[in-house]
Amino acid sequence: MNRTEISTLGEFGLIRHLTDKIELKNKSSLKGVGDDAAVLDYKDKLTLVTTDLLLEGIHFDLMYVPLKHLGYKSAIVNFSDIYAMNGRPKQITVALGISKRFSVEDLESFYEGLKLACDIYGVDLVGGDTSASLTGLTISITCLGEVEKGKEVYRSGAKETDLVCVSGDLGSAYMGLQLLEREKHIYKGEKDFTPDFTGKEYLLERQLKPEARKDIIDALEKAGIKPTSMIDISDGLSSELLHISKESNVGCQIYEDRIPIDFQTAAMAEEFNMNLVTAALNGGDDYELLFTVPLSLHERVASIKGIKVIGHITKAALGNYLIGRDGGEVELKAQGWNSLK
Amino acid sequence: MNRTEISTLGEFGLIRHLTDKIELKNKSSLKGVGDDAAVLDYKDKLTLVTTDLLLEGIHFDLMYVPLKHLGYKSAIVNFSDIYAMNGRPKQITVALGISKRFSVEDLESFYEGLKLACDIYGVDLVGGDTSASLTGLTISITCLGEVEKGKEVYRSGAKETDLVCVSGDLGSAYMGLQLLEREKHIYKGEKDFTPDFTGKEYLLERQLKPEARKDIIDALEKAGIKPTSMIDISDGLSSELLHISKESNVGCQIYEDRIPIDFQTAAMAEEFNMNLVTAALNGGDDYELLFTVPLSLHERVASIKGIKVIGHITKAALGNYLIGRDGGEVELKAQGWNSLK
Numbered sequence: 112m113n114r115t116e117i118s119t120l121g122e123f124g125l126i127r128h129l130t131d132k133i134e135l136k137n138k139s140s141l142k143g144v145g146d147d148a149a150v151l152d153y154k155d156k157l158t159l160v161t162t163d164l165l166l167e168g169i170h171f172d173l174m175y176v177p178l179k180h181l182g183y184k185s186a187i188v189n190f191s192d193i194y195a196m197n198g199r200p201k202q203i204t205v206a207l208g209i210s211k212r213f214s215v216e217d218l219e220s221f222y223e224g225l226k227l228a229c230d231i232y233g234v235d236l237v238g239g240d241t242s243a244s245l246t247g248l249t250i251s252i253t254c255l256g257e258v259e260k261g262k263e264v265y266r267s268g269a270k271e272t273d274l275v276c277v278s279g280d281l282g283s284a285y286m287g288l289q290l291l292e293r294e295k296h297i298y299k300g301e302k303d304f305t306p307d308f309t310g311k312e313y314l315l316e317r318q319l320k321p322e323a324r325k326d327i328i329d330a331l332e333k334a335g336i337k338p339t340s341m342i343d344i345s346d347g348l349s350s351e352l353l354h355i356s357k358e359s360n361v362g363c364q365i366y367e368d369r370i371p372i373d374f375q376t377a378a379m380a381e382e383f384n385m386n387l388v389t390a391a392l393n394g395g396d397d398y399e400l401l402f403t404v405p406l407s408l409h410e411r412v413a414s415i416k417g418i419k420v421i422g423h424i425t426k427a428a429l430g431n432y433l434i435g436r437d438g439g440e441v442e443l444k445a446q447g448w449n450s451l452k
Numbered sequence: 453m454n455r456t457e458i459s460t461l462g463e464f465g466l467i468r469h470l471t472d473k474i475e476l477k478n479k480s481s482l483k484g485v486g487d488d489a490a491v492l493d494y495k496d497k498l499t500l501v502t503t504d505l506l507l508e509g510i511h512f513d514l515m516y517v518p519l520k521h522l523g524y525k526s527a528i529v530n531f532s533d534i535y536a537m538n539g540r541p542k543q544i545t546v547a548l549g550i551s552k553r554f555s556v557e558d559l560e561s562f563y564e565g566l567k568l569a570c571d572i573y574g575v576d577l578v579g580g581d582t583s584a585s586l587t588g589l590t591i592s593i594t595c596l597g598e599v600e601k602g603k604e605v606y607r608s609g610a611k612e613t614d615l616v617c618v619s620g621d622l623g624s625a626y627m628g629l630q631l632l633e634r635e636k637h638i639y640k641g642e643k644d645f646t647p648d649f650t651g652k653e654y655l656l657e658r659q660l661k662p663e664a665r666k667d668i669i670d671a672l673e674k675a676g677i678k679p680t681s682m683i684d685i686s687d688g689l690s691s692e693l694l695h696i697s698k699e700s701n702v703g704c705q706i707y708e709d710r711i712p713i714d715f716q717t718a719a720m721a722e723e724f725n726m727n728l729v730t731a732a733l734n735g736g737d738d739y740e741l742l743f744t745v746p747l748s749l750h751e752r753v754a755s756i757k758g759i760k761v762i763g764h765i766t767k768a769a770l771g772n773y774l775i776g777r778d779g780g781e782v783e784l785k786a787q788g789w790n791s792l793k
Binding site for chain 2: 121141142145146147148149150151152153154155157158159160161162163164165166167168169170192193195196198202204205206207208237238239240242243244245246247249251253254255256258260263265266267341342343358445
């Protein structure tokens with residue numbers, strides 16, 4: 112593969128090169144990359160904005176994450192935040208900090224992934240910033256979205272007796288990460304080592320190339336369901352449920368045997384001798400939607416493919432509990448982010 | 453000063469702590485920090501969005517930049533991009549990557565500066581993300597603004613015979629940086645060394661605590677002037693002028709003796725034995741506005757305090773030139789960002 116030094120293009124040349132053939136897809140995107148700011152026309156809809164920072168060595172390891180996948184995922188995690196407001200992502204801006212280690216081709220791969228995600232989800236890349244970095248790759252993405260007034264869903268609307276629902280399955284992305292970490296350790300020093308991931312493709316895909324649940328937002332809309340509260344699961348089910356409880360001033364009970372877990376996740380947990388429920392409760396990177404709906408909508412929500420009812424909302428005083436298969440109760444704890452410890 | 457480890461608060465505790473008493477000032481800010489996305493209501497105005505990434509060791513040196521100033525400046529550089537579209541900044545989101553070196557008090561200082569800038573410029577802090585970082589401080593800020601439809605100003609609207617105008621004075625922030633760098637070198641190893649900056653306060657202020665030119669946007673509006681093109685000067689006058697020429701498909705001539713330079717900048721250039729014009733043309737961090745207006749508005753624009761007419765727009769084929777005091781012509785070159793070399 113060719114290696115073109117970034118210095119041959121310079122900052123402005125680089126941005127132009129990477130954002131060259133980007134066509135704007137959304138009516139609300141009046142002016143994209145190439146001025147001091149992008150210009151958007153939102154008329155009478157609400158504008159949503161979310162931002163994420165991804166740092167090499169903390170959020171990704173380039174030893175096993177291809178740059179194209181990283182571009183794709185960087186966009187997806189932001190789209191997911193917009194869907195979690197019951198909105199639709201429309202624009203992203205991308206700021207990159209790049210050390211000398213990276214070539215123009217590397218950044219092309221990253222942008223290829225970004226653009227692919229944007230194409231699939233109908234989002235416009237409208238701006239950005241590119242900087243030199245002393246240490247590795249820094250990715251900052253901001254996503255703008257829109258939602259009809261009155262349709263926005265916050266974390267704070269859950270009510271007693273509401274049903275707790277979750278999309279897809281949990282813990283698979285975490286197991287994918289464990290698998291990659293193990294292979295990395297095995298790989299070290301062995302030149303001819305080619306890891307065999309047969310039968311574990313789903314776990315890798317969940318970790319390396321996750322999707323945002325546009326389909327679930329579409330399905331809820333089609334079914335005429337507006338969740339009372341919603342959040343996307345990036346730090347693990349426990350942590351996100353506690354956000355909803357805290358913001359809504361309620362408690363919750365969820366049932367161990369209702370938590371959706373894929374077969375590959377279960378098999379991998381056994382192979383690693385890990386607790387499967389812990390992985391599903393505290394594993395990150397799922398990007399599924401966690402939401403609550405009124406009890407009266409039980410049949411309607413339970414009949415939607417890919418959504419599972421896993422429990423219900425209680426009074427705040429009752430706390431937040433997982434009811435085990437044996438009927439025992441375990442208090443839910445946030446096990447999210449603790450890299451600063 | 454106290455030092456509280458960030459790990460005592462955790463991610464969510466830290467964000468809550470830092471964004472605790474933030475009150476929303478703008479009608480368009482419906483919901484700020486604390487959900488998956490901020491919710492904004494822009495009705496029939498255009499939404500502007502700009503993003504900036506600031507990395508320790510590249511964009512700032514914490515040896516001489518106090519964190520409060522850094523917070524202030526991080527906000528200002530983004531506001532400046534919105535003003536450069538003839539808009540008004542309304543909201544910012546802030547994403548931080550933080551290594552263990554930083555304490556809660558450090559981040560409080562940073563946020564103090566951020567909030568001060570937001571208060572002075574009437575901007576709401578509506579969201580963010582906080583991450584662990586392996587290496588120093590990473591700051592990513594996205595700013596949203598608004599502008600009435602038809603009042604937005606791009607880089608691309610300059611026309612032949614238009615006047616080239618600039619606000620404030622140039623090169624002072626760059627001289628402030630040179631001064632700080634010199635003192636840093638002198639300081640190294642000397643514990644009791646206290647640098648004497650008497651008579652150079654303006655240079656330091658321009659580098660450490662710059663302002664965005666809201667006053668110029670206000671004054672232009674009051675005078676009924678809509679620039680034909682505009683950009684803010686962050687990488688130096690030369691580089692920004694070339695952006696306007698390229699995007700507008702024109703050329704330009706500016707006059708050395710018209711470039712606004714402060715007395716302290718001139719004195720410092722002499723002390724450092726540096727070329728004053730080079731500093732004014734290529735020094736960064738000025739955050740002044742560079743814009744063009746039709747020739748017919750000469751009197752009106754020249755009578756506004758703080759604005760100087762420095763040249764005019766020509767056909768593209770004539771190129772971009774600085775006319776020296778002696779009448780000689782020097783072609784303008786972009787000397788901006790080259791840290792990747």
